[in-house]
Amino acid sequence: MSESWIIQNLRAVRGRAYPRILGAQREPSWIFFDVVLPLLGVAAYVYVYKFMNAPSEFVGFVILGGAMTAFWLNILWSMASQLYWEKETGNLSLYLIAPVSRLSILAGMAVGGLFFTTLRASSTLIIGIVVFSVTLSLSSPIMLIAIFTVTMIALYGMGMMFASLYLLFGREAYHMSSLMTEPIYLASGFYFPVKALGYWAAAGASIIPITLGLDGLRQLFYPSTSAEYGFLPVELELAMLAGLSVLFLFLSKLSLDYMEKLGKTTGRLTLRWQ
Amino acid sequence: MEPAVETRSLTRVFNPKKKKEGKSVRALDLVNLKIERGELFGLLGPNGAGKTTLLKILSTLLLPTSGKAFVSGFDVENEFVEVRKRINMVSGGEISGYGLLTVRENLWMFSQFYGIKSAVAYERIDDMLSKFGMLDKRTEKVRTLSTGQRQKMNVIRGFVTDPEILFLDEPTLGLDVNASRVIRDFIVDWVRKKDRDKTVLLTTHYMAEADQLCDRIAIIDDGRILACDTPENLKKLVKASTTLKLDVTTLKDKRILDTIPGVEKFTSTDDLENNITSLRFVLNDDSAVSDIVSGVIRGGSKILALRKTEPTLEDVFIKLVGKGFE
Numbered sequence: 001m002s003e004s005w006i007i008q009n010l011r012a013v014r015g016r017a018y019p020r021i022l023g024a025q026r027e028p029s030w031i032f033f034d035v036v037l038p039l040l041g042v043a044a045y046v047y048v049y050k051f052m053n054a055p056s057e058f059v060g061f062v063i064l065g066g067a068m069t070a071f072w073l074n075i076l077w078s079m080a081s082q083l084y085w086e087k088e089t090g091n092l093s094l095y096l097i098a099p100v101s102r103l104s105i106l107a108g109m110a111v112g113g114l115f116f117t118t119l120r121a122s123s124t125l126i127i128g129i130v131v132f133s134v135t136l137s138l139s140s141p142i143m144l145i146a147i148f149t150v151t152m153i154a155l156y157g158m159g160m161m162f163a164s165l166y167l168l169f170g171r172e173a174y175h176m177s178s179l180m181t182e183p184i185y186l187a188s189g190f191y192f193p194v195k196a197l198g199y200w201a202a203a204g205a206s207i208i209p210i211t212l213g214l215d216g217l218r219q220l221f222y223p224s225t226s227a228e229y230g231f232l233p234v235e236l237e238l239a240m241l242a243g244l245s246v247l248f249l250f251l252s253k254l255s256l257d258y259m260e261k262l263g264k265t266t267g268r269l270t271l272r273w274q
Numbered sequence: 275m276e277p278a279v280e281t282r283s284l285t286r287v288f289n290p291k292k293k294k295e296g297k298s299v300r301a302l303d304l305v306n307l308k309i310e311r312g313e314l315f316g317l318l319g320p321n322g323a324g325k326t327t328l329l330k331i332l333s334t335l336l337l338p339t340s341g342k343a344f345v346s347g348f349d350v351e352n353e354f355v356e357v358r359k360r361i362n363m364v365s366g367g368e369i370s371g372y373g374l375l376t377v378r379e380n381l382w383m384f385s386q387f388y389g390i391k392s393a394v395a396y397e398r399i400d401d402m403l404s405k406f407g408m409l410d411k412r413t414e415k416v417r418t419l420s421t422g423q424r425q426k427m428n429v430i431r432g433f434v435t436d437p438e439i440l441f442l443d444e445p446t447l448g449l450d451v452n453a454s455r456v457i458r459d460f461i462v463d464w465v466r467k468k469d470r471d472k473t474v475l476l477t478t479h480y481m482a483e484a485d486q487l488c489d490r491i492a493i494i495d496d497g498r499i500l501a502c503d504t505p506e507n508l509k510k511l512v513k514a515s516t517t518l519k520l521d522v523t524t525l526k527d528k529r530i531l532d533t534i535p536g537v538e539k540f541t542s543t544d545d546l547e548n549n550i551t552s553l554r555f556v557l558n559d560d561s562a563v564s565d566i567v568s569g570v571i572r573g574g575s576k577i578l579a580l581r582k583t584e585p586t587l588e589d590v591f592i593k594l595v596g597k598g599f600e
Contacts, residue, residue: 015386
């Protein structure tokens with residue numbers, strides 16, 4: 001792996017990330033659609049918990065979960081399905097004939113998506129905290145950064161793997177992403193502590209990195225609730241997320257190579273209107 | 275030095291996903307081609323002839339079913355990374371890029387996938403935009419461009435990476451005369467620059483475009499290469515023949531023309547709106563003209579125009595394929 005090869009691939013990452021980063025500036029309508037509207041969904045859960053006189057931390061749990069939905073939606077609609085859209089517009093073949101690793105193109109999509117989505121999620125979080133007067137008692141900022149970072153690596157690694165698997169999809173891509181929206185909201189505990197699902201269900205849902213990541217973030221923001229509502233010790237969650245990061249990045253490389261070869265053999269790689 | 279492109283018995287068969295979706299299609303059938311470096315090579319054929327399939331294989335987007343293809347001496351199947359370093363591709367009617375980016379940003383983005391330094395990329399982009407008369411559009415968002423401007427941008431995208439070999443798949447498809455001329459002139463200038471071994475493989479179904487631009491042309495139909503030579507030599511194939519064009523009032527029964535001695539091949543096009551049938555004959559005996567004229571009259575039509583012409587690539591195509599492009 002020569003230095004020039006690395007620089008070339010880093011340039012490819014930057015190039016592909018650019019439209020997504022720029023999109024945040026050029027289309028400010030996202031503030032309404034991606035911040036204000038999701039807050040309405042979050043507000044419904046907040047009022048349910050308030051009405052039931054649930055512990056005040058639950059409002060914080062819901063707002064954190066609401067903010068994190070942005071990342072899951074980004075994975076489904078802007079990572080997994082992205083190569084399908086790129087195929088329809090003709091970009092995919094141009095990416096595939098470029099002399100760079102396909103992973104750098106996917107990484108560029110991930111970096112751009114991560115930047116934009118962090119902006120969206122932060123806005124949701126801040127507005128939610130202000131509007132619902134949420135108090136956070138952060139115990140370990142370093143651990144928080146570590147959990148968030150590793151969660152994002154694992155999550156976007158999973159997104160890259162999905163993108164590869166979706167490579168040959170036609171319109172099924174849309175249905176598959178729809179199928180994985182609401183069920184994952186439930187399984188990953190976006191609006192409640194995942195521990196409520198029971199140990200084995202929560203353990204199964206932990207294959208989705210956001211399940212462990214969200215649980216870890218909640219424990220770090222509300223350390224006093226860890227024993228009662230936390231699923232696993234945060235350190236263990238961090239280790240598991242690191243393992244998932246490696247696994248998904250490896251699988252994404254494997255699946256991308258396989259699907260590209262399959263697409264070239266069947267001729268479906270550049271076939272539009274499927 | 276290795277040829278720019280070489281194919282050996284290249285065959286590609288497309289099988290349907292399910293049996294009920296139809297039969298297998300043999301898109302390429304034992305194609306043998308050799309394109310030398312520095313050539314502007316044309317692949318001429320009607321829609322569905324196999325032109326795009328060949329380009330997809332050469333640009334590493336598709337695998338052959340059998341046979342071999344080499345680009346710059348590298349096997350497209352096993353050495354595709356080396357092939358990709360040396361090529362780029364532009365297709366007609368392409369809608370690549372992102373509408374919210376400006377023309378300059380879009381071109382820069384694609385240059386990044388080839389590892390080109392930003393400063394170098396911007397210099398090339400501005401230079402080419404200027405040559406294409408689009409410098410004033412460089413800060414416009416791509417979604418605001420007209421079809422012609424967008425296609426010019428796509429063509430620039432292909433050249434900006436300065437590839438050894440450029441595949442152009444119907445680059446002037448659907449464009450007006452001016453936009454097509456600008457693109458054609460640029461292609462010729464790029465290939466003809468001294469001390470360079472740049473190669474262009476151009477597919478088209480515009481006969482005049484192939485005739486005007488290409489050093490050599492391969493005529494392809496039903497996945498097979500029917501002839502491959504310079505435009506002049508190809509035209510010699512029909513030089514011994516005479517080409518006759520007739521415009522007549524709509525000729526309903528054309529079977530009468532099938533059996534006229536001396537007619538090598540003929541095609542017809544009906545313009546129902548204007549009540550005109552255009553007939554084009556390749557003759558190996560001039561005496562057939564009088565029989566054709568009497569045949570048309572017997573068929574109930576009136577002759578509106580009649581002319582003998584110099585052979586064109588279209589005549590070559592008719593002679594080889596037995597039908598016109600339309």
